[in-house]
Ligand SMILES: Nc1nc2c(ncn2[C@@H]2O[C@H](COP(=O)(O)OP(=O)(O)OP(=O)(O)O)[C@@H](O)[C@H]2O)c(=O)[nH]1
């Protein structure tokens with residue numbers, strides 16, 4: 029008796045004119061990226077999308093909002109939800125940020141825990157038992173995931189460029205024992221383009237594909253995010269402040285776009301006139317942001333403009349000014365206005 033191999037069957041089906049999607053149906057759905065501040069969630073989101081949607085800094089608690097990034101591929105649409113880092117929040121703004129992250133676990137198809145692998149790897153290397161591989165803060169993230177009831181869990185074991193290769197296996201086995209059923213994928217979101225770490229993010233996307241339900245695309249296939257250009261502009265300015273200022277200043281700063289005007293020009297791309305207000309809590313912070321003879325503010329503006337222009341595909345005239353709004357991080361109506369509270 030002859031058997032028909034699957035490849036033969038595929039050929040037969042193709043010959044009958046049945047769309048390939050019948051055999052390989054479209055999968056699509058929401059996946060929330062969750063983790064500690066600084067774990068690399070936003071870096072991962074941008075790496076998957078191949079463009080910068082979410083801002084990044086070496087300081088914790090950079091992301092303050094829930095940000096969607098939509099990844100389209102053959103037969104697949106992954107709607108990634110970037111979230112603020114989960115931490116023990118002090119103050120109203122931080123509580124709102126953590127609330128935003130936990131709320132983003134509701135109603136999604138799968139969750140991806142982005143974990144900075146260098147931390148637990150270091151603990152194991154310093155003699156921690158596999159049972160104690162996680163810090164208290166990481167265990168809190170794990171319990172949030174468990175309590176969410178989501179059964180499709182992946183772990184993006186990020187920053188593997190920071191650890192020796194031999195540290196990976198013990199770490200993976202310790203994590204497997206802690207979270208049975210989770211798909212663990214070592215990646216370097218930062219160095220994914222580098223040959224040594226290439227393929228990790230693609231493997232993670234394949235894991236996600238298997239976790240998503242069969243479903244038509246949820247968003248048009250040319251849509252990359254749900255946030256507006258205006259929002260990304262305000263975030264890019266905030267990113268420069270995170271990168272250029274220290275101590276409490278970035279955490280006392282918010283950016284509000286006051287004017288966003290696209291001026292058409294004959295035979296040329298339009299010119300964007302953008303005016304933004306940088307809000308701080310105290311006069312001393314205002315002084316630091318402006319700097320001697322306005323040098324610091326000028327540098328923030330120049331660096332932000334360099335990122336904004338390619339995003340908008342047009343020249344930008346960017347005007348920044350700083351104002352003091354005492355205790356805005358505790359002010360419910362200002363937090364709502366800035367989109368940090370609903
Ligand atoms: N070495 C290394 N650094 C990374 C990697 N991924 C991210 N980073 C760095 O880690 C820092 C934090 O990255 P983010 O993407 O802002 O982290 P996040 O999880 O979004 O942080 P929050 O928004 O604060 O919650 C930045 O300095 C990144 O460059 C990685 O794979 N390797």
Ligand SMILES: [Mg+2]
Pocket residue numbers: 069070071082083084090091111112113
């Ligand atoms: Mg982030």
